[in-house]
Amino acid sequence: MEKKPVEWKRLLNVHDNDQSQVIESLLASENIPVLRKEQGTGNYLRIYMGSSLTGVDIYVPDSCYQQALELLTGDDEYLPSSASEAIDVYQPDFIKRKKTARMIIAITIIAPVIIGLIYIIVSNLLNLFHLL
Structure with missing residues (x-):
């Protein structure tokens, strides 16, 4: 029997590796698989410069997306209070x-x-008027 490929859905983009690890460990505590990706040359920039301008995208399986959103939008004061904030929590600084x-x-x-x-243009105009 053939396994169905997992459909991944972007949960949010975080600014740096530390924030990514916090979110990943929170999701892992609820047994939600996590896939992290860096856009464009993000991996190379992180190695070369120590940070990336693109941040880290965190993906979860489509089947776990709602559970992950609910986990991130909980009542804890350090977490976002709505789903839209959870998705774009670190975007303004990144942008x-x-x-x-x-x-x-x-x-x-x-x-x-x-x-x-x-x-x-200036040198051509001066040559045109024989001033150079």
């Missing part, structure tokens, strides 16, 4: 860091191009 990183990369790449274009 700010990701936008900042994108802005730095954009400025680093675009600024020299704009300066070069301005230099070319």
Whole structure:
């Protein structure tokens, strides 16, 4: 008999490895299997820089998703109080860091191009008027 493949569903994204381990151990205490994934180059960045801009996605089997949400949205004061907060509990900080990183990369790449274009335009205008 063939085993049916497990369907995994994304539960939430956490900022770092420590937060991931806390959530994983909480889920493991209720015998809920956990799969963790890092988006894009997250694994390489964690090895090279010690942290990742993408955070860690935590997945649970589709059959355990509701149980995991109920566990995370319990009455404990340190856990989120609603399902939507549980899914996006660490997203705002993550999104700010990701936008900042994108802005730095954009400025680093675009600024020299704009300066070069301005230099070319000005030097061509000066050559046109024989001022150079």
